[in-house]
Amino acid sequence: MLANDRASAALGIEVDDHGPGWARARMVVREDMVNGHDTAHGGLVFALADTAFACACNGWGPVTVAAGAEIAFLAPARLGDELVAVASVRARRGRTGIYDVTVTRGDEVIAEFRGRSAEVRG
Amino acid sequence: MLANDRASAALGIEVDDHGPGWARARMVVREDMVNGHDTAHGGLVFALADTAFACACNGWGPVTVAAGAEIAFLAPARLGDELVAVASVRARRGRTGIYDVTVTRGDEVIAEFRGRSAEVRG
Amino acid sequence: MLANDRASAALGIEVDDHGPGWARARMVVREDMVNGHDTAHGGLVFALADTAFACACNGWGPVTVAAGAEIAFLAPARLGDELVAVASVRARRGRTGIYDVTVTRGDEVIAEFRGRSAEVRG
Amino acid sequence: MLANDRASAALGIEVDDHGPGWARARMVVREDMVNGHDTAHGGLVFALADTAFACACNGWGPVTVAAGAEIAFLAPARLGDELVAVASVRARRGRTGIYDVTVTRGDEVIAEFRGRSAEVRG
Numbered sequence: 001m002l003a004n005d006r007a008s009a010a011l012g013i014e015v016d017d018h019g020p021g022w023a024r025a026r027m028v029v030r031e032d033m034v035n036g037h038d039t040a041h042g043g044l045v046f047a048l049a050d051t052a053f054a055c056a057c058n059g060w061g062p063v064t065v066a067a068g069a070e071i072a073f074l075a076p077a078r079l080g081d082e083l084v085a086v087a088s089v090r091a092r093r094g095r096t097g098i099y100d101v102t103v104t105r106g107d108e109v110i111a112e113f114r115g116r117s118a119e120v121r122g
Numbered sequence: 123m124l125a126n127d128r129a130s131a132a133l134g135i136e137v138d139d140h141g142p143g144w145a146r147a148r149m150v151v152r153e154d155m156v157n158g159h160d161t162a163h164g165g166l167v168f169a170l171a172d173t174a175f176a177c178a179c180n181g182w183g184p185v186t187v188a189a190g191a192e193i194a195f196l197a198p199a200r201l202g203d204e205l206v207a208v209a210s211v212r213a214r215r216g217r218t219g220i221y222d223v224t225v226t227r228g229d230e231v232i233a234e235f236r237g238r239s240a241e242v243r244g
Numbered sequence: 245m246l247a248n249d250r251a252s253a254a255l256g257i258e259v260d261d262h263g264p265g266w267a268r269a270r271m272v273v274r275e276d277m278v279n280g281h282d283t284a285h286g287g288l289v290f291a292l293a294d295t296a297f298a299c300a301c302n303g304w305g306p307v308t309v310a311a312g313a314e315i316a317f318l319a320p321a322r323l324g325d326e327l328v329a330v331a332s333v334r335a336r337r338g339r340t341g342i343y344d345v346t347v348t349r350g351d352e353v354i355a356e357f358r359g360r361s362a363e364v365r366g
Numbered sequence: 367m368l369a370n371d372r373a374s375a376a377l378g379i380e381v382d383d384h385g386p387g388w389a390r391a392r393m394v395v396r397e398d399m400v401n402g403h404d405t406a407h408g409g410l411v412f413a414l415a416d417t418a419f420a421c422a423c424n425g426w427g428p429v430t431v432a433a434g435a436e437i438a439f440l441a442p443a444r445l446g447d448e449l450v451a452v453a454s455v456r457a458r459r460g461r462t463g464i465y466d467v468t469v470t471r472g473d474e475v476i477a478e479f480r481g482r483s484a485e486v487r488g
Binding site: 192197 | 353356358
């Protein structure tokens with residue numbers, strides 16, 4: 001799946017490692033990723049977390065998509081920062097899953113993301 | 123603010139119109155925006171909504187940032203789709219605000235986003 | 245459905261009116277509803293909103309349950325306050341729905357709730 | 367704080383143990399807690415999680431309130447079920463905190479809750 005993910009590639013997102021229910025991805029904040037406050041656009045921090053989430057929830061086998069997510073932005077990321085997103089499954093029930101993704105810069109937490117996944121039928 | 127938003131510019135996001143508490147923005151799903159399921163990467167749909175949200179919550183005057191957001195993905199967007207995001211304030215209390223953003227493709231709702239804003243002091 | 249809702253009855257929740265996709269309910273904050281900060285327990289404000297949501301999303305016919313919800317607490321409610329919750333559908337797609345519920349005390353917004361519904365099969 | 371929490375007492379919620387950033391609470395689903403689907407009212411499952419969250423976020427010392435929360439209902443709880451909620455801090459930044467609460471019935475996850483806390487000034 002990731003091999004075909006042109007969006008993540010265009011954002012320079014690299015998935016270091018992944019397995020059933022977990023993944024780790026990274027992204028450097030480029031000049032074309034900052035917003036009017038001179039900090040990383042929240043949508044791109046979300047995109048990094050979402051890519052890690054997608055790898056984690058598809059790691060079990062069946063095709064699985066994001067039904068939704070909630071993100072809390074705890075600190076701004078800045079030009080040149082390397083952000084790391086670690087995703088892990090929290091709960092699965094039927095075709096539904098809950099995954100937590102923490103985005104950090106070194107020891108500092110930048111954002112906390114919680115994704116809801118839905119397995120696609122057939 | 124928007125004039126300096128290189129991230130939104132790089133994504134081709136155009137803000138049609140905006141005012142205190144509301145904004146409308148649009149984005150076309152490009153080849154570098156689709157993911158492994160051949161649909162728009164959720165992070166980029168989020169980014170469109172987030173840009174509309176930022177314009178709406180900064181329209182009152184004081185610098186305001188996103189504290190967090192929740193998004194529900196109701197239908198996939200595909201290559202070439204033009205997506206429109208309409209943001210409007212729902213409630214404000216002290217330095218906190220709640221904004222709703224609906225992302226559509228024609229008459230169809232693609233995603234519902236709810237953002238939480240925080241006015242920056244000083 | 246509401247006729248059998250002992251939980252809402254025990255909380256003194258009254259549903260004024262409802263229809264397909266909307267409902268209005270009210271609740272008075274009693275002595276057994278306040279918490280350690282001497283304000284209404286957030287769970288009971290949530291419960292009021294959730295009851296209005298349940299009436300709105302079941303108003304179309306098919307049995308529908310809450311898959312989840314997000315709530316922002318904007319102001320505390322106090323002993324004796326009468327709270328009113330107004331629910332309205334925001335989007336429906338397949339068996340999924342998004343509903344907004346605003347909880348007010350007079351003109352003041354106490355909480356903004358967004359519920360996600362799922363229609364039960366068969 | 368908990369000693370004065372009449373709402374939690376009225377719901378029969380017992381806090382087994384708690385400390386800075388964590389807490390464990392339990393509640394039995396009573397006849398006056400079930401809704402029209404004959405399952406526990408979602409608001410009361412939320413209330414149990416919210417009480418555990420309040421104990422966890424107030425365990426550091428400063429008075430702290432809930433700014434908001436998101437809950438996913440994964441399985442229904444039924445009359446007579448004993449539910450256990452375990453809260454733990456996920457991240458803290460300035461006056462803001464993120465806490466996760468898992469509600470279980472035996473080995474089964476009933477709900478996943480994520481709370482956002484705000485420390486009160488002064």
